[in-house]
Amino acid sequence: MTSVRRLAFSLPMSDARLLSKPSRLPATPPPQFGDLVAWAAWLYYVDEMTQAEIALRLGVSRASVANYLQEARRAGIVTIRLDPGAVSRTAAAKALAERFGLAEATVVPALEGRRVDTRIGVAGAKVLAALLEEGDTVGVAWGRTILALARAAEPAGIERLTVAQVSGSSASTDDFAPELCTTLLANQLGARCVNLHAPAVLSSRDLRDRLLAEPALQRQFALINSATKIVFGVGDIGPTSTFHRSGMLTEEDLGRIVAEGRAKGVVIGRLIDAAGRPVPSPIDDGIVGISVEELKAVPVRLCLAGGPLKTEAIRGALVGGLATHFVTDSDTAERLLSGS
Incomplete structure (x- = not known):
């Protein structure tokens, strides 16, 4: 079984708890994130939301969410490391x-x-x-x-x-x-x-x-x-x-x-x-x-x-x-x- 390190960034615990609460968040990313790419990556890899759920939360299409996740990998926001x-x-x-x-x-x-x-x-x-x-x-x-x-x-x-x-x-x-x-x-x-x-x-x-x-x-x-x-x-x-x-x-x-x-x-x-x-x-x-x-x-x-x-x-x-x-x-x- 491989061990994967999902994210290259972290948030204060209080902010992490806030993000994981079910609420209606606007399409504008929270101040902890610079853009929708980092926010989508957090929701996907940390909160373990599906791409469909993220699309609904962000007010974008599933295709856009997939593109955000690919961009997070390319930009180094997300790194995947095998044990x-x-x-x-x-x-x-x-x-x-x-x-x-x-x-x-x-x-x-x-x-x-x-x-x-x-x-x-x-x-x-x-x-x-x-x-x-x-x-x-x-x-x-x-x-x-x-x-x-x-x-x-x-x-x-x-x-x-x-x-x-x-x-x-x-x-x-x-x-x-x-x-x-x-x-x-x-x-x-x-x-x-x-x-x-x-x-x-x-x-x-x-x-x-x-x-x-x-x-x-x-x-x-x-x-x-x-x-x-x-x-x-x-x-x-x-x-x-x-x-x-x-x-x-x-x-x-x-x-x-x-x-x-x-x-x-x-x-x-x-x-x-x-x-x-x-x-x-x-x-x-x-x-x-x-x-x-x-x-x-x-x-x-x-x-x-x-x-x-x-x-x-x-x-x-x-x-x-x-x-x-x-x-x-x-x-x-x-x-x-x-x-x-």
Whole structure:
């Protein structure tokens, strides 16, 4: 949002109050103003009157009012100034879209003392609302940012809207609770909710394959694979990450993967490298959820992610084409664009 400084002049408070009182003023401008141009500018920009109302007040035509306002700009009576921060964020969003081939990028200002995942989630809710269409099936992943989006979402008023969980459930923390993210978002949007009634990770490929052969789960995965849009985050794999605390991998396995250095982050339970390609992990055969390639098959892919610990992981996801739409904070945007 731009911040605009409307007027280059000011009046004493008593005079400003006098002008804003509804009264029949003559066409001759008050003594505070040199001419009708300055008076029209005040009425338009400060008193927020319409051009039609100003024309009636001044006893002139609407065309004359429009000319007065243009002249006020030319004469420097009125100056419009964009907030540099807003301009830089807009420029960063455009640069991100161009750099990573995105349909759209959104950059929110980073504020000290405010959780970046919450701010990105709130912005992501607005982006998602603008993207939704009648008949959409929206796949939902998990994580702190996705949960923030779900909490910030508002009723969509869209017919035949379905929200579907794209990875299995877990009895872990709220941050790793795909069913919570899905249910909350569906309730907020007033949409049909389809949870995935299966664990996030099973102990063997054979067990997973037999479970996924069940007709109920086959129908659920058919719905998931028909998703028109998907909302997901990008995580790091460090000791404080949601993925680490999820317990999907043992401490030993995760430590070995981190030491190898190939994996840079995680997307919907799948490890990815610096180019967004899947990195094999011991749990791959037991994961119940969509793969990286299935993610890329969804037409609209809204990625929400930010924070210094996730920069490498986010860059990998964007380089790999995992997202079509991206929401982040200004600090992360700067790091992604600078290569740091």
